[in-house]
Amino acid sequence: MRCKYSYLLAGAAWVAAPAAQATEAEAFAADAIVVSAARSALPSNALPLTIDVIDMESLAQQAAISGSVVDAVATLIPSFSPTRQKLSGSGETLRGRSPLFAINGIPQSTPLRDGSRDGFTIDPFFVERVEVIFGSNALQGIGGTGGIVNQVTVGAPKTDGVSGRFLAQGTADDGFSSDGLGGKTAGLVGYRSGRFDATVGAAYEKRGAFYDGEGRRIGVDSTQGETQDSQSWSLFGRFGYQLDDTARLDLIANRFELEGDGDYIIVEGNRLTGLPASATKGNPPGQPATNRTESLSLSLTDTDLAGGDFVSQLFFNRSRDTFGGDPTPIATFQDPAIAPVGTLFDQSQNRSRKLGGKFTYERAVPGFEALTATVGFDALFDKTEQRLIATGRTWVPPTDFRSLAPFTQLNLALFDETLRLAGGLRHEMARIKVEDYTTLAAYGSRFVEGGAPKFSDTLFNGGVIVEPVEGIRAYVSYAEGYTVPDVGRITRAVSAEGVRIDDFLDISPIVSNNREVGFEIAKGPLDASVSYFWSTSKKGQLLTLVGGVYEVQRQRVEIEGLELNVAVRTPVPGLTLSTGYAHIVGRTDSDGDGEVDIDLDGANISPDRLNLAAAYAYGPVTARVQTQVYLSRTFEGSDPRNDFGGYTLTDATVRYVTRFGGISLSVQNLFDKHYITYNSQVQRPDDNFRFYAGRGRVWTLGWDYQF
Numbered sequence: 001m002r003c004k005y006s007y008l009l010a011g012a013a014w015v016a017a018p019a020a021q022a023t024e025a026e027a028f029a030a031d032a033i034v035v036s037a038a039r040s041a042l043p044s045n046a047l048p049l050t051i052d053v054i055d056m057e058s059l060a061q062q063a064a065i066s067g068s069v070v071d072a073v074a075t076l077i078p079s080f081s082p083t084r085q086k087l088s089g090s091g092e093t094l095r096g097r098s099p100l101f102a103i104n105g106i107p108q109s110t111p112l113r114d115g116s117r118d119g120f121t122i123d124p125f126f127v128e129r130v131e132v133i134f135g136s137n138a139l140q141g142i143g144g145t146g147g148i149v150n151q152v153t154v155g156a157p158k159t160d161g162v163s164g165r166f167l168a169q170g171t172a173d174d175g176f177s178s179d180g181l182g183g184k185t186a187g188l189v190g191y192r193s194g195r196f197d198a199t200v201g202a203a204y205e206k207r208g209a210f211y212d213g214e215g216r217r218i219g220v221d222s223t224q225g226e227t228q229d230s231q232s233w234s235l236f237g238r239f240g241y242q243l244d245d246t247a248r249l250d251l252i253a254n255r256f257e258l259e260g261d262g263d264y265i266i267v268e269g270n271r272l273t274g275l276p277a278s279a280t281k282g283n284p285p286g287q288p289a290t291n292r293t294e295s296l297s298l299s300l301t302d303t304d305l306a307g308g309d310f311v312s313q314l315f316f317n318r319s320r321d322t323f324g325g326d327p328t329p330i331a332t333f334q335d336p337a338i339a340p341v342g343t344l345f346d347q348s349q350n351r352s353r354k355l356g357g358k359f360t361y362e363r364a365v366p367g368f369e370a371l372t373a374t375v376g377f378d379a380l381f382d383k384t385e386q387r388l389i390a391t392g393r394t395w396v397p398p399t400d401f402r403s404l405a406p407f408t409q410l411n412l413a414l415f416d417e418t419l420r421l422a423g424g425l426r427h428e429m430a431r432i433k434v435e436d437y438t439t440l441a442a443y444g445s446r447f448v449e450g451g452a453p454k455f456s457d458t459l460f461n462g463g464v465i466v467e468p469v470e471g472i473r474a475y476v477s478y479a480e481g482y483t484v485p486d487v488g489r490i491t492r493a494v495s496a497e498g499v500r501i502d503d504f505l506d507i508s509p510i511v512s513n514n515r516e517v518g519f520e521i522a523k524g525p526l527d528a529s530v531s532y533f534w535s536t537s538k539k540g541q542l543l544t545l546v547g548g549v550y551e552v553q554r555q556r557v558e559i560e561g562l563e564l565n566v567a568v569r570t571p572v573p574g575l576t577l578s579t580g581y582a583h584i585v586g587r588t589d590s591d592g593d594g595e596v597d598i599d600l601d602g603a604n605i606s607p608d609r610l611n612l613a614a615a616y617a618y619g620p621v622t623a624r625v626q627t628q629v630y631l632s633r634t635f636e637g638s639d640p641r642n643d644f645g646g647y648t649l650t651d652a653t654v655r656y657v658t659r660f661g662g663i664s665l666s667v668q669n670l671f672d673k674h675y676i677t678y679n680s681q682v683q684r685p686d687d688n689f690r691f692y693a694g695r696g697r698v699w700t701l702g703w704d705y706q707f
Contacts, residue, residue: 037105037131037150039139040374041309041362042411048422048463048477050134050518050531052077056127056154061624063124064169064666064700065651067205067227070101070119073149075628075651077132078582079563081606082630082678085210085218085695087225087258087291090116091679095134095533096559096586096605097146097512098483104153104252105358106295106315109143112384112399112432113488115321115350117225121293122256123203123234125167125186127151134563135514136481136535138426138459141378142403145481145512145537153252156197156240157190164189167203169664169702173211173695174672179263180208188236195242203234209264212276212693213674219277219692220264222324223347225289232258246304254295260288265327269691271641276676276693286325286347286390293319308363315357321350322389335441338391346390356380362409374409374424386488396488397437397450404429409461423462428482430455430509434491434501443495451502455509457482471522481512485554512537512557525569534560540588556589558596559605574618580611590637598637602682607633607644620657625650625670630678641685647675649694661705672697 035044035051044051054062054076062072070089074080079095093099101108101118108118133139133148140148157163166187173180188201210218210228220226237253265282269275297315325347333346360376380403386396409424433452438445463477491501518531540557561584569576586600599605610629616622632646650673653666673696680692 035131035133036152037102037133037140037148039311039360039376040409040411041303042372045467045473046411046413046417046420046422046465048420048461048465048475049137049479050477050516050533052132052134054130054132056129059124059127059130060704061622061653061655061666064664064702065653065668067171067207068120069122069124069127069130069149069151072124073130073132075626076611078565078580078609078611079134079561079584079606082609082628084677084679085227085692086221087120087227087230087260087289088116088221089119090114090224091603091683092116092119093604093606094132094146094149095514095535095561096584096600097136097481097535098143099132099146099149100140100143102140102148102150103254103295104297104299105140105150105313106297106317106356107140107143107354107380108293108317108319110319110321110350110352110382110384111143111483111486112352112382112401113350113386113396114486115319115323115352117291117293117319117321117350120227120232120256120258120291121295121319122151122153122236122254123186123205123232125188125203126153126201126234126236126254128154134531135479135516135533136512137461137479137514138405138407138428138482141380141405141428141482142401142430143483145483145510153236153238153254154188154199154201156238156250157192157199160192160194162189162191163707165704165706167702167704169700171208171698171700173208174697174699175211175215177209177211180211182207186234197238197240199236199238201236203232203236205232207231209279210695213669213672213696214693215696216276216693217264217279218695219266219269219689220279220284221690221692222260222262222266222284222289223326224323225291225321226260227258229263230258230260230288232256247300247302250297250299250301252295252297252299255293257290257292259290260324262288262324266689268688270688271685271691274676275691276680277689277691284324284327285345287322289324290322291319292321293317305361306363307366308361311358311360313358315354317352317354317356319350319352321352323348323350325390332440332442333388335391335393337441344391346388346393348386348395349389350384350386352382352384354380354382370413372411372413374407374411376407378405378407379403384488386492393440394437395440396492397434397448399487399491400431400433401484402431402433418467420465420467421463422465423460425461426459428455428457428459428509430484432484432487434487437491439492439494443493446494446497446499448491448494449500449502451500451504453502453504457509457511459511472520474519475517477514477516477518479514481514483510483512485510508539508554510537510540512540526566527568528564528566530562530564532560532562534558555592556594556596557586557600558588559584559586559600561585574616576615576617578611578613578615581609582606583608599635601635601638602642602644602678607631607646607678621654623652623654625652627651635682639685642682644678644681645676647673647694649673649675661703664700664702664704666700666702668698668700669694669696 186203587596
């Protein structure tokens with residue numbers, strides 16, 4: 001088990017207190033944090049899980065550099081793939097598989113038709129910490145095959161009266177281009193009176209055009225969506241009531257919308273000469289790409305209900321992801337019954353709505369206090385469809401998903417907690433319902449008979465933790481994760497006659513397992529961990545480019561890797577040096593003989609990576625310099641034009657606290673490195689329009705104030 005705040009893991013401390021004053025006991029106390037995503041009130045060092053926690057200060061530091069939660073996670077965690085720097089997160093993985101993004105345990109992913117927008121559903125200003133659970137597991141239900149990225153929103157005010165904080169910052173490219181300027185303002189106000197408390201906030205951000213290391217405007221992805229040339233609004237509210245000394249009721253609401261301004265059109269690049277795509281002023285057709293998410297949850301918790309800990313949550317989540325229109329009419333959208341082939345313009349929109357509930361009760365077994373038992377039940381109802389909004393056609397038919405899942409966990413502490421045995425099971429009962437529908441003309445206008453196939457499976461987990469000396473731990477674990485393939489990609493691409501959904505076996509679930517061995521030490525100035533993991537899926541999901549659109553292939557997938565993190569507090573007061581390394585290998589079965597024979601390509605797995613960082617936190621000054629080295633790699637069995645050449649990026653930030661608030665200056669890509677993004681290097685070798693450079697040097701000046 002590994003659980004460290006990111007300033008220990010990666011040497012980041014965004015705090016005003018001197019780091020040199022932190023004691024070893026305080027470090028152990030931090031290590032004993034309770035992680036809500038683990039569905040247990042036990043401290044994380046009692047669980048056979050690999051966990052990282054990015055606290056609010058470290059998250060604010062990374063958000064000042066790069067602007068988003070997903071960028072922060074991708075920067076600090078070596079086994080997370082490099083981001084695309086676009087609105088779409090397609091191809092971004094954790095340990096070679098898709099993670100489940102959640103807010104307070106509410107799933108943000110849309111696995112029935114994965115729009116890959118789940119990393120942009122809340123402004124990081126409203127996030128108190130990010131809990132990352134590594135590897136396949138079913139703790140939060142469907143979707144956690146690569147792990148869980150749970151964003152825990154800000155807590156209730158601690159004292160009576162009014163409190164709050166504000167943020168204002170401006171961003172500019174290295175040339176301070178007028179259209180490259182951006183800015184953000186955000187505020188949060190809390191009030192507490194006796195048993196009642198309320199917290200409300202709002203954030204607005206305007207992003208300008210992005211420029212690469214050679215001063216050229218970066219090409220826009222008008223179809224999948226952009227973070228550049230966009231505006232985002234985020235509203236947050238939390239209202240709580242303390243029913244008694246141990247019971248509390250919370251209502252939490254969040255609304256986030258990011259909308260492209262649509263001021264640019266793509267300019268074709270040239271892969272042969274290495275010239276990346278660019279952008280010029282213009283009006284792309286249709287509506288700009290937009291991401292909108294709304295969440296509402298009501299939770300009741302009681303830390304002493306009949307001697308145990310009770311957590312319940314009812315939630316509603318709705319998302320509407322609009323994809324932009326391609327300047328060249330997409331062949332898939334053509335229909336001669338509507339317009340001559342090659343002239344019909346259209347664009348799609350994902351619509352997803354979730355209703356769910358989660359209930360957990362945990363307590364020590366009476367008369368056998370060394371054994372802690374957890375029982376729970378989850379219910380999820382998800383309805384998703386993908387429509388073509390210009391012509392009103394249905395691309396992905398409305399699909400209803402229902403999941404009912406009871407689960408139980410046991411945790412046994414032996415020999416004064418030097419040895420722990422943990423394990424449990426979760427029984428998933430799922431149904432996918434699709435009504436009769438007809439595919440688009442590009443697929444032959446095939447009539448498909450609907451159906452409601454059902455699946456059920458029992459998912460196991462277990463592990464052993466040994467802690468012979470405080471601060472030194474070793475663990476082994478096994479956990480199974482569960483998701484469904486991208487059902488929408490499968491149903492929309494039916495091109496054969498006489499298909500019945502009930503007999504269409506390719507929508508059977510993906511069950512992945514994760515086996516892991518790890519060791520960690522947190523003694524004195526040293527904080528280090530190493531883990532080796534491997535996972536398999538007998539019938540995994542592989543995205544394959546077909547006619548310009550990614551479709552799903554079901555193949556056996558095997559992934560293994562090594563992850564290493566070391567942080568050392570130096571004799572220099574407040575100075576921490578750290579490094580992290582991840583090596584991941586993925587293979588798949590291309591010929592269906594049950595044996596893996598080729599590498600997973602870059603659309604499905606990340607490159608190896610080395611992280612280096614130096615952080616300083618003493619008195620009113622905090623500073624950090626961080627470098628990510630993405631190592632080159634080839635993909636056996638893939639087009640050699642998709643091999644990855646590697647690149648190295650360095651960021652820096654400094655903050656000074658005064659009586660009037662904190663002043664910060666952050667620089668992304670400190671050395672103004674010119675590079676082609678990982679995603680662009682490893683996919684679409686013949687596509688000169690989606691050949692994107694990464695951002696060059698970016699300056700961010702910020703001011704924050706708390707009261």
